[in-house]
Amino acid sequence: MSAEPILEVKGLKTYFDINGGVLSKKVGEVKAVDGISFSMQEGEILGIVGESGCGKSTTGKSILRLIEPTAGEVRFNGEDIMQLSSENVRKLRRDMQIIFQDPYASLNPRHTVGKIIGEPLLVHGIGSKTERKQKVKELLETVGLRSEHAKRYPHQFSGGQRQRIGIARALAVNPKLIICDEPVSALDVSVQSQILNLMEKLKKEFKLTYLFIAHDLSVVKHISDRVGVMYLGKMVELANKDLLYDEPKHPYTKALMSAVPVPDPDIKQERVILQGDVPSPSNPPSGCAFHTRCPSCMDVCKTDVPIWQEVAPNHQVACHLYNETTKEENVI
Amino acid sequence: MEQAVLQLKNLQTTFQSGRREIPAVDGVSLHINKGEVVGIVGESGCGKSVTSLSIMRLIPSPPGKINSGEIVFKGEDLTKASPKRMKQVRGKEISMIFQEPMTSLNPLFTIGNQLVEAIRNHNKVSKKEAEKKAIDLVKLVGIPRAEELIHNYPHQLSGGMRQRIMIAMAMSCDPEVLIADEPTTALDVTIQAQILDLMKSLNQSKGTAILLITHDLGVVADICNRVIVMYAGQIVEEGTVRMILKDPKHPYTQGLIRSLPKLTEREQELYSIPGTVPQPGSIEVGCRFAERCEYAFDACFTENPPLFELEESRACRCLLYREEEESVS
Amino acid sequence: MLAYAIRRILLLIPVLIGMTIVTFSIIWLIPGNPAQTILGEQATPEAIAELEEQLGLNNPFWVQYGDYIGSLVTGDLGVSMRTNNEILTEVWPYLAATMELTLFAMIFALIVGVNAGIISAWKQNSIFDYTCMVIALVGVSMPVFWLALMEQWIFAQELGWLPTVGRNNARDPIEAITHFYVLDTLIQGNFEQTITALRHLVLPMIALGTIPMAIIARMTRSSMLEVLRSDYIRTVQAKGSGQLIVIYKHALKNAAIPVLTVIGLQTGALLGGAILTETIFSWPGIGRYIYEGISYRDYPVIQSGILIVATIFIFINLLVDLLYSAIDPRIKYD
Amino acid sequence: ACGGEDTGGDDNGNGNNGTGDNGNGTEEATEGGTLIFSRGGDSQGLDPGAVTDGESSRVTKQVYETLIEFDEDSFELKPGLALDWTPSEDGLSYVFNLREGVTFHDGTPFNAEAVKTNFERWGDPDHEFGFRDEGYSYSVYGSLFGVGEDHVIDEVNVISDYEVEFILNQPLGAFLQNLGASYFAMISPAALEEYGADIDENPVGTGPFKFESWQRDSQIQLVKNEDYWDEGLPYLDGVTFTIIPDNTARMSALLSGDIDLMDGLSPDDMSQVEGAEGYSVFERPPNNFGYLGFNTEVEPFDDPLVRQAFNHIIDKEALITAVYGGQATPAKNPVPEDYLGHNDAVEEYEYNPERAQELLDEAGLGDGFEFDLWTMPVARPYMPNPRRAAELIQAELSEFNIEANIVEKEWAVYLEEIELGYHDVFMLGWSGVNGDPDYFLGTLMHTDGIPGSNQTFYSNEEVDGILDEAKRTVDPDERAALYEQAQALIHDDAPMVPLVHSIPILAGSDAINGYVPHPSTSESLKHVSLEN
Amino acid sequence: MESRPIATPPHRPPPNTDLKVRSPWRESLSSLLQNRLAVIGGIILFIFIVMAILAPYLTPYTIDKTDPSIRLLPPSGDHWMGTDDLGRDVFTRVAHGARISLLIGLFAISGALLVGTTLGLIAGFYGRWIDMIISRVFDVLLAFPSILLAIAIVAILGPSLENALIAIAIINVPIFGRIVRSKVISLRSEEFVLAAKAQGMKNGRILFHHILPNSLAPIIVQGTLGFGIAIIEAAALGFLGMGATSPTPEWGRMLADSRGFIQNAYWTVLFPGLSIMLVVLGFNMVGDGLRDALDPKMKNK
Numbered sequence A: 001m002s003a004e005p006i007l008e009v010k011g012l013k014t015y016f017d018i019n020g021g022v023l024s025k026k027v028g029e030v031k032a033v034d035g036i037s038f039s040m041q042e043g044e045i046l047g048i049v050g051e052s053g054c055g056k057s058t059t060g061k062s063i064l065r066l067i068e069p070t071a072g073e074v075r076f077n078g079e080d081i082m083q084l085s086s087e088n089v090r091k092l093r094r095d096m097q098i099i100f101q102d103p104y105a106s107l108n109p110r111h112t113v114g115k116i117i118g119e120p121l122l123v124h125g126i127g128s129k130t131e132r133k134q135k136v137k138e139l140l141e142t143v144g145l146r147s148e149h150a151k152r153y154p155h156q157f158s159g160g161q162r163q164r165i166g167i168a169r170a171l172a173v174n175p176k177l178i179i180c181d182e183p184v185s186a187l188d189v190s191v192q193s194q195i196l197n198l199m200e201k202l203k204k205e206f207k208l209t210y211l212f213i214a215h216d217l218s219v220v221k222h223i224s225d226r227v228g229v230m231y232l233g234k235m236v237e238l239a240n241k242d243l244l245y246d247e248p249k250h251p252y253t254k255a256l257m258s259a260v261p262v263p264d265p266d267i268k269q270e271r272v273i274l275q276g277d278v279p280s281p282s283n284p285p286s287g288c289a290f291h292t293r294c295p296s297c298m299d300v301c302k303t304d305v306p307i308w309q310e311v312a313p314n315h316q317v318a319c320h321l322y323n324e325t326t327k328e329e330n331v332i
Numbered sequence B: 001m002e003q004a005v006l007q008l009k010n011l012q013t014t015f016q017s018g019r020r021e022i023p024a025v026d027g028v029s030l031h032i033n034k035g036e037v038v039g040i041v042g043e044s045g046c047g048k049s050v051t052s053l054s055i056m057r058l059i060p061s062p063p064g065k066i067n068s069g070e071i072v073f074k075g076e077d078l079t080k081a082s083p084k085r086m087k088q089v090r091g092k093e094i095s096m097i098f099q100e101p102m103t104s105l106n107p108l109f110t111i112g113n114q115l116v117e118a119i120r121n122h123n124k125v126s127k128k129e130a131e132k133k134a135i136d137l138v139k140l141v142g143i144p145r146a147e148e149l150i151h152n153y154p155h156q157l158s159g160g161m162r163q164r165i166m167i168a169m170a171m172s173c174d175p176e177v178l179i180a181d182e183p184t185t186a187l188d189v190t191i192q193a194q195i196l197d198l199m200k201s202l203n204q205s206k207g208t209a210i211l212l213i214t215h216d217l218g219v220v221a222d223i224c225n226r227v228i229v230m231y232a233g234q235i236v237e238e239g240t241v242r243m244i245l246k247d248p249k250h251p252y253t254q255g256l257i258r259s260l261p262k263l264t265e266r267e268q269e270l271y272s273i274p275g276t277v278p279q280p281g282s283i284e285v286g287c288r289f290a291e292r293c294e295y296a297f298d299a300c301f302t303e304n305p306p307l308f309e310l311e312e313s314r315a316c317r318c319l320l321y322r323e324e325e326e327s328v329s
Numbered sequence C: 001m002l003a004y005a006i007r008r009i010l011l012l013i014p015v016l017i018g019m020t021i022v023t024f025s026i027i028w029l030i031p032g033n034p035a036q037t038i039l040g041e042q043a044t045p046e047a048i049a050e051l052e053e054q055l056g057l058n059n060p061f062w063v064q065y066g067d068y069i070g071s072l073v074t075g076d077l078g079v080s081m082r083t084n085n086e087i088l089t090e091v092w093p094y095l096a097a098t099m100e101l102t103l104f105a106m107i108f109a110l111i112v113g114v115n116a117g118i119i120s121a122w123k124q125n126s127i128f129d130y131t132c133m134v135i136a137l138v139g140v141s142m143p144v145f146w147l148a149l150m151e152q153w154i155f156a157q158e159l160g161w162l163p164t165v166g167r168n169n170a171r172d173p174i175e176a177i178t179h180f181y182v183l184d185t186l187i188q189g190n191f192e193q194t195i196t197a198l199r200h201l202v203l204p205m206i207a208l209g210t211i212p213m214a215i216i217a218r219m220t221r222s223s224m225l226e227v228l229r230s231d232y233i234r235t236v237q238a239k240g241s242g243q244l245i246v247i248y249k250h251a252l253k254n255a256a257i258p259v260l261t262v263i264g265l266q267t268g269a270l271l272g273g274a275i276l277t278e279t280i281f282s283w284p285g286i287g288r289y290i291y292e293g294i295s296y297r298d299y300p301v302i303q304s305g306i307l308i309v310a311t312i313f314i315f316i317n318l319l320v321d322l323l324y325s326a327i328d329p330r331i332k333y334d
Numbered sequence D: 001a002c003g004g005e006d007t008g009g010d011d012n013g014n015g016n017n018g019t020g021d022n023g024n025g026t027e028e029a030t031e032g033g034t035l036i037f038s039r040g041g042d043s044q045g046l047d048p049g050a051v052t053d054g055e056s057s058r059v060t061k062q063v064y065e066t067l068i069e070f071d072e073d074s075f076e077l078k079p080g081l082a083l084d085w086t087p088s089e090d091g092l093s094y095v096f097n098l099r100e101g102v103t104f105h106d107g108t109p110f111n112a113e114a115v116k117t118n119f120e121r122w123g124d125p126d127h128e129f130g131f132r133d134e135g136y137s138y139s140v141y142g143s144l145f146g147v148g149e150d151h152v153i154d155e156v157n158v159i160s161d162y163e164v165e166f167i168l169n170q171p172l173g174a175f176l177q178n179l180g181a182s183y184f185a186m187i188s189p190a191a192l193e194e195y196g197a198d199i200d201e202n203p204v205g206t207g208p209f210k211f212e213s214w215q216r217d218s219q220i221q222l223v224k225n226e227d228y229w230d231e232g233l234p235y236l237d238g239v240t241f242t243i244i245p246d247n248t249a250r251m252s253a254l255l256s257g258d259i260d261l262m263d264g265l266s267p268d269d270m271s272q273v274e275g276a277e278g279y280s281v282f283e284r285p286p287n288n289f290g291y292l293g294f295n296t297e298v299e300p301f302d303d304p305l306v307r308q309a310f311n312h313i314i315d316k317e318a319l320i321t322a323v324y325g326g327q328a329t330p331a332k333n334p335v336p337e338d339y340l341g342h343n344d345a346v347e348e349y350e351y352n353p354e355r356a357q358e359l360l361d362e363a364g365l366g367d368g369f370e371f372d373l374w375t376m377p378v379a380r381p382y383m384p385n386p387r388r389a390a391e392l393i394q395a396e397l398s399e400f401n402i403e404a405n406i407v408e409k410e411w412a413v414y415l416e417e418i419e420l421g422y423h424d425v426f427m428l429g430w431s432g433v434n435g436d437p438d439y440f441l442g443t444l445m446h447t448d449g450i451p452g453s454n455q456t457f458y459s460n461e462e463v464d465g466i467l468d469e470a471k472r473t474v475d476p477d478e479r480a481a482l483y484e485q486a487q488a489l490i491h492d493d494a495p496m497v498p499l500v501h502s503i504p505i506l507a508g509s510d511a512i513n514g515y516v517p518h519p520s521t522s523e524s525l526k527h528v529s530l531e532n
Numbered sequence E: 001m002e003s004r005p006i007a008t009p010p011h012r013p014p015p016n017t018d019l020k021v022r023s024p025w026r027e028s029l030s031s032l033l034q035n036r037l038a039v040i041g042g043i044i045l046f047i048f049i050v051m052a053i054l055a056p057y058l059t060p061y062t063i064d065k066t067d068p069s070i071r072l073l074p075p076s077g078d079h080w081m082g083t084d085d086l087g088r089d090v091f092t093r094v095a096h097g098a099r100i101s102l103l104i105g106l107f108a109i110s111g112a113l114l115v116g117t118t119l120g121l122i123a124g125f126y127g128r129w130i131d132m133i134i135s136r137v138f139d140v141l142l143a144f145p146s147i148l149l150a151i152a153i154v155a156i157l158g159p160s161l162e163n164a165l166i167a168i169a170i171i172n173v174p175i176f177g178r179i180v181r182s183k184v185i186s187l188r189s190e191e192f193v194l195a196a197k198a199q200g201m202k203n204g205r206i207l208f209h210h211i212l213p214n215s216l217a218p219i220i221v222q223g224t225l226g227f228g229i230a231i232i233e234a235a236a237l238g239f240l241g242m243g244a245t246s247p248t249p250e251w252g253r254m255l256a257d258s259r260g261f262i263q264n265a266y267w268t269v270l271f272p273g274l275s276i277m278l279v280v281l282g283f284n285m286v287g288d289g290l291r292d293a294l295d296p297k298m299k300n301k
């Protein structure tokens, strides 16, 4: 843990403008990502979970500057990506890749698989034409497809196979970090496990680092080393996975854990059923964003934003329950 | 055996594709008892939705049609029912909710209007009364501010709320059977927990039998009494929740359960079933799972395995159990 | 709703300004000397020069454009060079004639088109469906002017069932009040003349309405089919509502949205097509007004005529948009 | 009937006022009924002096009257609002005796003051009723009586209530003939005062019909003038002019009984009308001239040989058959037949391809060439289908390897640009208004007409001299001789291919009695009656 | 797991060896060929194209040779569609008219397509003020009923075939522009475009390798349908005397010129009009077929 982190995110914020009103002026903003900080070591898998719309994808895309963040710092190997020119960001993308959720939408339907996988090589000027062809074949075999598949088009493949193509494409330029934006949530269970296994295998083989986004807690738990939980644009808890799953601290994490149905008739866990729905990120509640649904909500939660702090080794939480200072201040 | 409210006998539903008729559901037989919650699980495209739509006789036609088989509802074969009779059955005796709460309500009418329509389809009540009933129903599914809410349009509601409205609509005439086609797939886990809770309580308080379609074994474990596993248009295994989850017989079910990442245990590598689900209609002879099965032997590719009854309310479509079957019978 | 309407109207302003620039520069760019046209082929050059001077045709572009906008703002559409009359007052009979014709054509197109579309979608792949759709396909491929000529030939000239041209019978002219003749005759209680007016409307109405009818029929059918496949229709069926409720309450209202767009756009086609239909049927409408304006180089008439038509067109589309938001509750909040 | 009128006048008036000539039986003329007259386009305005188009004069002719009228079917003069007129010896002054007891439709009397007002209105650029600021212009007045320095009418003097004197500053051969033109009709001065520039939509004259209403591009309604000075006339209760732009559509409206009388029958439809029970065709005597003009200033048309060759190439008979449906006579002079000074002795260039080839060879163009043939975009009485005519001519020329590129411009642009000489060869024509040859020759062939009405840019000093002299000559015979001489010269120079004098045809129901088409395109309908 | 006897080496059927490369275009083509109406439309178009190409060789007549002695003859063995008022063979002219109409359609649509697509791509891809300006210009152009705008443009440029063509091209520009723009905007947020960006591709490459090929389907459909519309518009202009000049046998022009003979010689009006209708019908049928064949909704899922 002493090594330089490969990726360091500090106070990342991405807001989307809401236009409206008579003259289509900006009338508000969606705080899709609202001040997230974390860091990743090389070779680590950091999982991020959270409910739909909590800003997981936006975080992933903002790190790659596929969406321009509003504020914050993203250091990749010590270099602040936010300060780079767009040309340099383009070059940096050799080292950082992304795999998308939807295997149907993320492949250009008009390109052959060979072209899809070979294109990143081409744009980064890697290898000659024949070398690239060879590399495409290798990559296809690496992800469990056959080299003849290079001539086919995406629509001739099943969802799982397409996701393999997406992975091969991401691998093509030998990246160091891959952001996986829900790579398995569109897949059936039986196929999902194939992909998860493949990803794990590749990670070892290529010494990759994954930022693994998912909403399925069991998947995240299976694959990650550390897990962060997001709620409404904010990270509420981040810890080693065992720590997090065994001793969740944030009330939201607790509720989330208990809500996951377990396919075992013998385990009848106590459910914490949350009331109401996730509030809109365009109009987040004051104070702690979770206070509207929180079973252990205090007065302070309604007014003060909890700070992000380490409450145990390798265990960070943003919750007033664990904040002695705020508590004390409030008492005074 | 308890009395079955709904029984499918050898149902086959096909879709016309070019000149070919492709069976999406191929000889499904099942039954649902009074007050029971039966789950159907299976991978995408295995025919779960087609089965449920067939029961409602809502298969889009053309290209689809119920080719053969019987759908016996309280002794009456619905495949032979007149459109008029089906109108009575739908919503009143059997109702249904769908996977996509976002698109399952007509965006141009208020919630109240759509609820009132459902109520007045089967009850001769005035608009006023129907509206009152609608408010009660909305309250029943646990939505506060029901009086206001019924004047809202669907787009003003969140997904979870819409799904509750769908449930309210389905429960409006106290149906005997509720078919829920992946009612929580599109929802978040915390919301899913709310909805499952609601369905459980409705099942308990009203005694409505529920046919729950899902691909999430966790959901099945949570709410169902009995489970039916489908694969490529056929039932491959049937049994109580415990039987299926704890002691799966069919290699597919086994693989399915083993391939799930588990929240509660630690594992190094996940099991995975090789290959992919076959296109419906692509396998004419042999076990449809044979190609992906690690236990497959020659007969699996040449014989169509029947559904072997293994014990009470337990069946499995696998040639591995042939002798057992023979010995049992 | 109101805010939405206001927003939509404000959004129209740049378009309206753009339109005035276009109409104005079109005229400015047109070659030919209006003075010459006014005076005709037997005019003397002196007279032409004199008239040019009077008409201010020698000023630079922006001065003329400024004058133009200045007077438009005060509601002054200019004076026709041909007739020396205020266009604002002069244009009404033409406009009314066109509006009456397009209105009837649109009603015809709507009634026939929407119903054919609904029935075709309902009875998809039936003989009725096939026949309707083949007719509609031919309909959208029909050149208006040829259809008009053929109609005139067959129904007026060969069979003599309907009048060949015009809006009324010259022997018993309709007294104009609003210049919507059908309305005028009704106001006056002269039902015989109403029949005359309607008889004159039939052929041009069909000629003009055929293309929109075909397009509406096709659009209604396809959007109906799409709606009928949607989840919420399945919900309606699942709760046991009858076919008629499914089709006319739930499906039609949803299918109406794309159809409305088509109607809005087709009004433009109607207004444009009017120039051809009106020429063939001697219908003294705005199309003829503009056409005559062009051949007489009547600058103000061309400018204002085109501007009026385009303005009507965009306001109809505005109306359609507002109608959407009346039908579709999701739009208000966008 | 129309008896009992004092046939005044001198050698010009022949006292033939409707009786006798037209055999349609004036005696049993039934009174009443409204005549529906349909034509192809609307009138531009109803101020006769300010318009040039036939569709306007067709209507103003019913509402207004001129001092001198033309005979029913020719340009012979006869009394109109003036009973008689006396020219001075030197041709520089004329005294007119006006008809008494005539009132305008607004009740004000017609008298010498009114005449003075009307003439000054046209002639004086600053006249209060000139409305020149409102875009009015009196272009026919200008071309017949001159403008500015060339203005011929020096003064109009009121001698007494019913006596008016015109003083000219130079003799004008066509003076009286000009006064017969429908353009110089008398408008009520009171109405000019009242309506101002709107007079062109509120005509107030002395004519047999009063203006009732005008719906632009639709119809004009006139009603009987009950106080018309010619006792017993008109027979009709009213006239409605309607518009049906297409000739065939108009004909079917006629045959279905929607209208009574139509102008511009397509010659190809004549057989239909003639075959139909109860309808007949009227021919209007030709009074026009359609031609193919050369730009004599551009190559190769500056060479008379080429121009003559064209004259031999074009087959007028074929043209007349194909485009005019036989309703035209081949032209050899600009001046229509029956006109004063029409030179019948000129020997027509006959259709003769061999001769044409010889001429072209001589001009060094035997192998052909290419040029632009400007074609009118609109139908005119002298050229009912210019495009078709151009296609025909184009096809004929192509036999000689001469490629004619047909150029079409919008009407206004066309007129403007041929005046500027942008063309090689163009098609145009001219219609008479006053029955005087000067109106054809002086305008079309005189150097003074450049740039302007002389679009062939033909300039021949000798011809100019003869035309100038003829214009000033008052004696008809002398003038005739001069014009004949000019035509012979023009014929040799061949600045144009005279194509045809077309015969416009009308069609009407047999219920119409007493309708006689006048060569000038407009005729009074006061003797017309409708049988019911 | 239960220990079940595992059979001797399972002889499985060979794995799915269907490696036939089926490009999306090929698939669209084959589904187009299965569409009966589209095939009929294609045949109609083929006939007219052949007629246009072979026009000079189909008959012994020329389009401009006049012969008043055989004017207005009804259809016969010599003159399949009769003769017109100048004695020209109507069939010959109709066949040559196919050339003109098809060429007008071709040039007008390619012009509009080129300009409209370029503007649409720029507007959709770069957004901001460029989009704002281009979109407003489109709005303004679309605010005029198209035929009226075409008439106005011809009035500026003067009546001729070329100018009619330019006018038709201009009125079609915003139609293509809008389609492309909205397609580009929707594609811009598609995951595969985002993926291309994430791979470090430059804008130009993304635009031309990813966005443009995927916008082609609606462009092709609109191009085909627009072809027919352009032919009607050209004919309308010709009919109003604002299009082709004599003796060009443009169909609309022929209609206008023969209008007066409809009662005496219906064939002079019937055949040119019928030709317009059939060609446009052909384009509409093929266009509809293409729409179905290329519709992304029908594929993939």
Ligand SMILES: Nc1ncnc2c1ncn2[C@@H]1O[C@H](COP(=O)(O)OP(=O)(O)OP(=O)(O)O)[C@@H](O)[C@H]1O
Binding pocket: A016, A017, A030, A031, A032, A050, A051, A052, A053, A054, A055, A056, A057, A058, A059, A215, A281
């Ligand atoms: N381009 C955009 N413009 C405006 N708002 C956006 C945009 N993209 C995302 N948002 C909003 O930002 C919030 C976060 O979106 P994001 O896609 O990051 O969520 P997510 O956690 O990935 O959800 P999911 O699990 O559904 O993928 C949402 O409320 C979404 O509506």
Ligand SMILES: Nc1ncnc2c1ncn2[C@@H]1O[C@H](COP(=O)(O)OP(=O)(O)OP(=O)(O)O)[C@@H](O)[C@H]1O
Binding pocket: B015, B024, B042, B043, B044, B045, B046, B047, B048, B049, B050, B051, B060, B063, B064, B215, B280
């Ligand atoms: N309208 C239709 N037309 C043609 N084929 C259809 C249609 N509806 C369903 N099918 C086919 O029937 C098969 C079964 O579909 P079904 O919708 O029942 O699957 P499912 O088990 O509900 O899957 P999912 O979990 O994705 O909802 C699929 O292979 C599908 O291709």
Ligand SMILES: [Mg+2]
Binding pocket: A056, A057, A058, A181, A182
């Ligand atoms: Mg996401």
Ligand SMILES: [Mg+2]
Binding pocket: B048, B049, B050, B181, B182
């Ligand atoms: Mg389903």
Ligand code: NI
Binding pocket: E001, E002, E003
């Ligand atoms: Ni085992």
